Amino acid sequence: MKIDYPAAEVTQIVASVFETMMGLEVRPDETAPEPLPDPVTALVHLTGERTGALLLGCDHAQACRWTGRFLGMAPPPALDPDVRDVLSELANMIGGNLKGAIAPGAQLSMPSVIDGSNYHLQLSGAAQPPWQWFVCADGRFRTVWMERDVPG
Numbered sequence: 001m002k003i004d005y006p007a008a009e010v011t012q013i014v015a016s017v018f019e020t021m022m023g024l025e026v027r028p029d030e031t032a033p034e035p036l037p038d039p040v041t042a043l044v045h046l047t048g049e050r051t052g053a054l055l056l057g058c059d060h061a062q063a064c065r066w067t068g069r070f071l072g073m074a075p076p077p078a079l080d081p082d083v084r085d086v087l088s089e090l091a092n093m094i095g096g097n098l099k100g101a102i103a104p105g106a107q108l109s110m111p112s113v114i115d116g117s118n119y120h121l122q123l124s125g126a127a128q129p130p131w132q133w134f135v136c137a138d139g140r141f142r143t144v145w146m147e148r149d150v151p152g
Contacts, residue, residue, distance in 0.1 A: 022069040029135040042091035048106030052147035054095040
């Protein structure tokens with residue numbers, strides 16, 4: 001089965017979630033990707049008709065600024081449980097909306113947060129497409145939808 005990467009859906013969903021939850025205008029960033037300094041990544045898995053994982057990555061400082069916006073408070077000075085919760089919720093919201101757009105019957109996992117870049121995520125049978133980069137007033141960030149190819 002050929003997998004169609006849902007780039008347009010991801011772009012629209014990310015823009016909608018960020019505008020609604022944090023008042024941030026987001027647009028795709030087509031400039032050459034650079035490694036994120038001090039990265040943190042939230043992810044959720046979808047299982048069902050389409051199986052995969054949605055990842056949302058940014059740097060620590062940006063995650064703290066998002067937390068301040070999301071919770072209506074001063075940004076925390078460092079990664080703390082509130083920051084991890086907000087990143088988890090953003091990934092959950094993006095993943096849940098993506099589920100509704102591409103696989104309404106799928107199940108969504110609890111979100112996870114990975115701190116740092118020294119990890120390798122392998123989803124059996126899935127290749128990782130390139131990250132989709134975005135930019136907002138708080139800086140650049142990225143998402144990717146990794147989907148398992150199910151023979152059919």
